[in-house]
Amino acid sequence: MKSKMKEKDKLQAQALKLADLINYQDGSVVSREIISKKTGTITLFAFDQGQGLSEHTAPFDALVYCLAGETEVTISGNPIRLREGEMVIMPAHKPHALKALQRFKMLLIMVRS
Numbered sequence: 785m786k787s788k789m790k791e792k793d794k795l796q797a798q799a800l801k802l803a804d805l806i807n808y809q810d811g812s813v814v815s816r817e818i819i820s821k822k823t824g825t826i827t828l829f830a831f832d833q834g835q836g837l838s839e840h841t842a843p844f845d846a847l848v849y850c851l852a853g854e855t856e857v858t859i860s861g862n863p864i865r866l867r868e869g870e871m872v873i874m875p876a877h878k879p880h881a882l883k884a885l886q887r888f889k890m891l892l893i894m895v896r897s
Contacts, residue, residue: 803851803889806830813837824895831855831890836883846874846894853888857881866890 795805795818806816806828813835819826824844831853839858848857850866857864857872859880864872874880882890 802828802891806889808832808887808889811835823897824893827892827894829890829892831882831884831888833884833886833888837881839879839881841877841879842874842894844876844894844896846892848872848874848882849891849893851889851891854885855888855890856883856885858883 805818806814808814808830809832811832813832814830816828817825818828828851836855848866849871850868852868854865854867857866857874857880859872859874860878865885866872
């Protein structure tokens, strides 16, 4: 636990480029939690081309911000293409999924309250 806290502490009080804080891994989805609180989380993801997250629901709203690449986010059956610099809000209790159309990095902000 101490090593995780130290790693997160290294990110504080400085300017950082989010896309540089996570790397792609061939054939995989990589995640890195930046902030975890009772009220919400902020997590970075890197998806190799063709990788994704299968359809699921969450009990709270989430914002996806595309840092690099391109993805298709499907919310309640509606496909939405996201490119670098674009975002989408995934409403609570609505089924959603993601698929990387090319290598893709995103910032996920989940708001619990």
